[in-house]
Amino acid sequence: QVQLVESGGGLVQAGGSLRLSCAASSRAFSLYAMGWFRQAPGKEREFVGRINWISGSTTYADSVKGRFTVSRDNANNALYLQMNNLKPEDTGVYYCAAQRSFTVRSDVAANYNYWGQGTQVTVSS
Secondary structure, X not given: OOOXXXXXXXXXXXXXXXXXXXEEOHHHHHOOEEEEEEEOOOOOOEEEEEEEOOOOOEEEOOOOOOOEEEEEEHHHOEEEEEEOOXXXXXXXXXXXXXXXXXXOOOOOHHHOOEEOOOEEEEEEO
């Protein structure tokens, strides 16, 4: 079992930046990949970005490319999401998630095995 705990959410004005963190338990070394999803009120959970835990390769949703960066610190079992040039449509609860093994669709929430409790990000216009 892997426990995930997010932090770093908050209220920011449009154009501002936030950095989210996700602390994984000591069993994170067994993971294949970790990612970030978000969910706005009344909407489905959507993929934001992910990183291969070993290679460091990343994938992003088109809506955040060039603005968001996913990174990890293997030594400390930590995942990060640097969000720049934030927009009001980025508002939502952001979730950290982890995969145990490879799947073709890494942008599908159902393919992730572990989830954090979420952290709220609110971008004001």
